[in-house]
Amino acid sequence: MITRRSFLSHTAVFTAAASLGSTLPFVAQAANPALALHGPPVGPSVVLSYIANKGLLSDFTEKVDFSVYKSPDVLRAGFVSGDWKLAGTPSYVAANLANKGLPVKMLNIMTWGMLYVLSYDGSVKSPADLAGEKIGMFFRNDMPDLVFGRVMQQNGLTEGKDYSLHYVSTPFEALQLLLSGRIKHCVLPEPAATAGMVKGKKMGKSIHRSIDLASEWASVTGGEGRFPMAGMMVHEDLLNAQPELIEGFHKACVTGTEWVKANPKEAAAVASESITLPAPVIAKSIPHTHLTAERAKDIQAELEQFYSILAEKNPSIIGGKLPNADFYL
Template sequence: MITRRSFLSHSAGFAAAASIGGSLPIMANAAAPSLSLYGPPVGPSVVLSYIANKGLLSEYTSKVDFSVYKSPDVLRAGFVSGDWKLAGTPSYVAANLSNKGLPVKMLNIMTWGMLYVLSYDGSVKSPADLAGEKIGMFFRNDMPDLVFGRVMQQNGLTEGKDYTLHYVSTPFEALQLLLSGRIKHCVLPEPAATAGMVKGKKLGKKIHRSIDLANEWASVTSGKGRFPMAGMMVHEDLLNVQPELIEGFHKACIEGTQWVKANPKEAAAVAAENIKLPAPVIAKSVPHTHLTAERAKDIQVELEQFYSILAEKNPSIIGGKLPSADFYL
């Protein structure tokens, strides 16, 4: 059952992670026989759960433990302290930490975007359909807000003139406004979007997944409908001591991603023990998480384009400049 407490903890925790670092910290020590993996509820953590449970890193370590973390501040503290060497993170957070002098690099991207507009109005299919409307939004001037605003701008819509945003602190608050009927539309990440639709159905409310902001990103870049939202960040200490582990982990990400996408119900069953959401919700969210496993160097142009677009309105989000070329592994 999805309780208010569990929904708040997991959806807000994930989206908070998505705004400042949310993700899959993995602690590793070159001399240690085990890896301890930590991650947010759902999203790429479903892949991490599979990697841990199926022994995909047995060639490099005797044991892999996975558990869900509660606070995104732990990610920052772990890397600043030097205790963490390999972590999943929103891609711009890795750039920010690198530009602040931490010896970190981007290994890969594990999701091509997980942001959606939910709406009561089934006729809403595109940004243009939100003209004149009020939309719930969390994390002002952070990644979700910047992505949505840029998509709307590209479609000729200006905030305050053509539409308005109702800012709240967490995705749970945005969804509560939607469920109470105080707003008709809101932006939510996965798995909050799926969990919210399930909650709405139980309340007898028809909520539509109206706009996939990843698909809409094509209008911004004149390229593919995707943006490099989150992936794995590596500390140079681990990269220098155990480069074979890093390569093995990336291969495990590829294998795990393919399996999770092909077997969402089975993947949810594996992950549900660690991710405190019902397995059916996890399974339903998987197709909307746009999982991938792309080497950062192979998509450096897309990453730099994403960073540059975010920085147009908020330069500090990436630390004021693009990372150096050797940031991308």
């Protein structure tokens, strides 16, 4: 059963500016070394759960303590304190923390975007179809809002003139507005989008996954239909102490990502032990999460482009400037 409390924590966290959490530190003991791995209750954590539970890091550490964060405020505290060493993060959060002087690096990108427009109107297929409409939006002036606004701008649509936004605090609130019929369209991340469609169907409502904002990003950049939404952040202390573990971890991300995409039902069963959403919802969400495992240094130009576009309207979202070149591992 998806309660309001669990739904809120499982959908808002990953796209919040400080949206990650847990409290287990990295432990380096000669007799029993362990790695604390932190992840959000969505998307890439399905891969992290597989890595932790199937022993993909057994050559580097005897134990992986994987924990799913609940609080949107814990990420910064964990890394500022030095207790956290390896965690999933929205990519812009890592840039922001690095620009504030924290010794963190971006290891990789694990999703090429998981934001969608849901609608009752089956004829809505493109941004142009939202002209004259009101759309539910969460996290004003944060990444989801900035991505959607830039896509609409690229399609010749201006907020306040060609369409309007109904701002709410969380994805859960946006979905509640949609399910209640107070709005016809809203922007949601995964797995909120999938969970919302499942819930709508149970209520006898037909809700469509109308627009994939990752695909629409191609109109903004002239490149591929994707944006580097989130990945893994590593603290320099762990990187310097065990560089071979970090290399091994990235390779495990590659292996784990391919397995999860090929085996969504089995992956969901494993992940549901850590992510407290029903396994069927997790499984249905996986194909829409655009999972990947790309080294940050290999897509540095794409990350910098994404950061620059976000900063056009809100420079503070990345800490006012692009990170230094050594930020990208």
